[in-house]
Amino acid sequence: MTALTDLTLDVAAVRADFPILDREVHGKPLIYLDNAATSQTPSAVIESLSDYYRRYNANIHRGLHTLADEATAAYEGARTKIQAHLNATSAREIVMTRGTTEAINLVANSWGRANLAAGDEVIVSLMEHHSNIVPWQLLERTLGIVIRVIPVDERGVLDLEAYRGMLNERTRLVCVNHVSNALGTVNPVAEIIREAHAADARVLIDGAQAVPHQSVDVQSLDADFYVFSGHKVYGPLGIGALYAKASILESMPPWQGGGEMISRVSFDRGTEFAGIPHRFEAGTPAVAEAIGLGAALDWVNAIGIERLAAWEQWLLGHATERLERIDGLRIIGTAPEKASVASFVVDGAHAQDIGLLIDQLGVAIRTGHHCAQPVLAHFGLDATCRASFAVYNTPEEIDAFADALEHVLGMLR
Incomplete structure (x- = not known):
């Protein structure tokens, strides 16, 4: 020690x-x-929430007045702080979500429904949180995908030999947590990602328990998707983020429809969707909570x-x-x-x-x-x-x- x-x-x-x-x-x-x-x-996070509601509470992106400009700048500033914290290449690779669960469901319902078919295999580990199991089980029911499970030993360590034996030409996606919430195990995600990519599979990493406790570099890991929640890293409830490589996000269809995620809506000529990441952020977002998450990351980085x-x-x-x-x-x-x-x-x-x-x-x-x-x-x-x-x-x-x-x-x- x-x-x-x-x-x-x-x-x-x-x-x-x-x-x-x-x-x-x-x-x-x-x-x-x-x-x-x-x-x-x-207190810095609490004050950031209070400051927003006291001084510049406004809906973002669509307003031309001062409060809307200030709120938009703070919200997009929080996105940039998340990008820097994860070392993503661009803020365009950061999608604001309500947390890890919503981020995984976004991937499942957008990338998953567009890229998975009956017989395709998704690998998860035995130690996953339910939020990284149930979305794939829902696709198993509706699409006919096959879920395969990496076992763990009596210490709570993943069986990497078994994992390697699962990878094959039908493997499309590997989903593992970076850190187990139930056991505390820190998984060798860089190795897991490398092996999956060698099999031409994508990888989603649940970082909810990792981001609060260690440095995360999504470029070094070469993760395709990385998700986390703000409330586990000293931030507010109801906010989190999905990181995904820009090339992947650009190929993904929208999951939810509404305001903000469109560039034009017409009954005559159809709807054109906004670019990334806004394509995946339908409706009014959790503006104050996003600003609070940015403040939380500032606080962590100051320490x-x-x-x-x-x-x-x-x-x-x-x-x-x-x-x-x-x-x-x-x-x-x-x-x-x-x-x-x-x-x-x-x-x-x-x-x-x-x-x-x-x-x-x-x-x-x-x-x-x-x-x-x-x-x-x-x-x-x-x-x-x-x-x-x-x-x-x-x-x-x-x-x-x-x-x-x-x-x-x-x-x-």
Whole structure:
């Protein structure tokens, strides 16, 4: 584990950016360890939302007045910030969505319906979030595609030999998460992409759990599609993005129809669609939320993603050591490369009971199947407890969490 003194991060200053961390829950100081579900929001993001509604709330792109110009500039500025954060070649490659789920559904219903046919194969992994399974199952029902599943071992590591054996002339698309939300496993996506491209297949990477915790370079990865959500990277709910190579986006038909995604509508001569990325952004977008996401990325970059990641890795190591001392506790997901997620079960105690009781002590963790039922079933489970860490968490909070957990287990046993 990295020595704590080697990490140049002023955690007290970081925590001061988050007003919610000052509150109490059931008379106890809040210890928020549910960051894989939703991270908390710094003041800079909250202020960006307030500033928009107080100073220049207007619909974008179609207005000629000052407020519309300012709102448009801020919205498109957020797109440029996302482009820079992912190192996309152009802002035209960034489509604003409501989040990861909508982005995957966009790819499935636009690229998928235009390019997949009966018998074509889509490869997913066993550890996918439901949002990267169900859209492809819907195409399986309607188009007759074949879904193949990459297995995982008992550590929660993908079986890459099995994956390579699946690739063939019928493989059209490979869909894997960069980081597992249920296990914390960091997948070797660069290798997965390289192998898929050698088989002439496209690749979609679910980056919802990666973008908050590590640097992502879509050009270096050579990803065809990369998706993420704002609310997991200190931004607002209801906003996210799809990155796709410009050449792919230009070949994709619109998914939803309405205002903004057209250049001309006529009953006589038909409809002409807007260019990318606006072709995929029908209707009034979440303007304030997009601006807030841009502010969140600014906040992350001001800290430095490498420093942020190093702190979270230290926290994960400290938490793992504490949890391993607890009698009857088993960590689910022990891959050599992990993000800051610790999922676990405890003999003689149900996850839901642990989650409810530990909340009474001010500790917020996630319990359940984490929208990843297939991989939990692989471990013979229907639920785990999941503690997930962010840059504002502290070793003292982890110690208090472990103490609270032991207290709760004493009650349940």
